[in-house]
Amino acid sequence: MNTTGNITELARDLTRSVREMRSIMRLHIQAKLREYQFDISFELLEILAYLWRQDGVNQQEIADIIIKDKSSTTYLIDNLVKRNLVERIADENDRRNKLIFLTREGKQLQKQFNPLITEMYETATAGIAFGVMEKAIVMLNKMNDNLKQTL
Amino acid sequence: MNTTGNITELARDLTRSVREMRSIMRLHIQAKLREYQFDISFELLEILAYLWRQDGVNQQEIADIIIKDKSSTTYLIDNLVKRNLVERIADENDRRNKLIFLTREGKQLQKQFNPLITEMYETATAGIAFGVMEKAIVMLNKMNDNLKQTL
DNA sequence: CTAAATTAGTTTTATTTCAAACCAATTATC
DNA sequence: GATAATTGGTTTGAAATAAAACTAATTTAG
Numbered sequence A, B: 001m002n003t004t005g006n007i008t009e010l011a012r013d014l015t016r017s018v019r020e021m022r023s024i025m026r027l028h029i030q031a032k033l034r035e036y037q038f039d040i041s042f043e044l045l046e047i048l049a050y051l052w053r054q055d056g057v058n059q060q061e062i063a064d065i066i067i068k069d070k071s072s073t074t075y076l077i078d079n080l081v082k083r084n085l086v087e088r089i090a091d092e093n094d095r096r097n098k099l100i101f102l103t104r105e106g107k108q109l110q111k112q113f114n115p116l117i118t119e120m121y122e123t124a125t126a127g128i129a130f131g132v133m134e135k136a137i138v139m140l141n142k143m144n145d146n147l148k149q150t151l
Numbered sequence C: 001c002t003a004a005a006t007t008a009g010t011t012t013t014a015t016t017t018c019a020a021a022c023c024a025a026t027t028a029t030c
Numbered sequence D: 001g002a003t004a005a006t007t008g009g010t011t012t013g014a015a016a017t018a019a020a021a022c023t024a025a026t027t028t029a030g
Helices: A007-035 A042-053 A059-066 A070-082 A104-124 A130-149 B007-035 B042-053 B059-066 B070-082 B104-124 B130-149
Strands: A086-090 A098-102 B086-090 B098-102
Touching (some): A007 B130, A042 A070, A042 A098, A059 A070, A059 A098, A104 B007, A130 B104, A130 B130, B007 B042, B042 B059, B042 B086, B059 B070
């Protein structure tokens, strides 16, 4: 880690650590997916993981949560529909909305996979104090707000 | 932010903040690239930014730094070579290594672009204490180490 | 010294990503 | 109530990503 006392230098280290985390988590999940012979990608699983918490949302909300372009989201949901894991249902009240619902199959995956995701987070957070992580999140969100203001 | 007192839940918030940061930074840089009419992508710029700090390294080192697959790195460096921003020079001592050197053109870009990158980091870090960021990085690295151990 | 293992890079193939242009439905404004 | 602006989603096309299989160069072990 940089120790020259320059915070912008430190911020570069931060972004690297941050990216590394996602990369390692991806490898973890992919290893589990292979181990359990699930024919599904990390990206598709991310969408399912959100739906397991909050079913029946529109695509824009999913795009915001997973932090992807809405066209990427369309593409990924097409894929989930093809695999019979979710279905698109037009919103009665606002027909622009397409609400995404888990199918029975999509819900079943949750039972198999949620424990593995939780396990990964437990591994990651071993020896980390709650308060320390809270402060880190507050800081990251503050940085994000700073950046958003000049966007 | 989650406040149920469950650290694995909090860790999910963390990963989201972390991804959001990269997404916003990408938008920032892309806006600058457009503003100054640079015909170059965010990804290519990331490689250049590293070379500006450390010129004449091999592709594997670049791949490690930018956290990408080595085939992705080959592809991106091909692109930089095409644009005459870097050149590949086989290492005399170990001809497996291809050392990547900035061309004069590649170096010139640094003068134009480095201040903009620094400016972005300055914006991001406004009101953030050095010690707070240090602790956040230590925490992230600890989490990464935790995850690497079970990889 | 030689065979095996490792390391650096490339090619191939398939998936993911996103910007831009677009359509359809809804909401706001006059 | 008509028109403009906004919002949600899709399509298209180009770039980025990475796994897997590969070649070539080097290092290690026997």
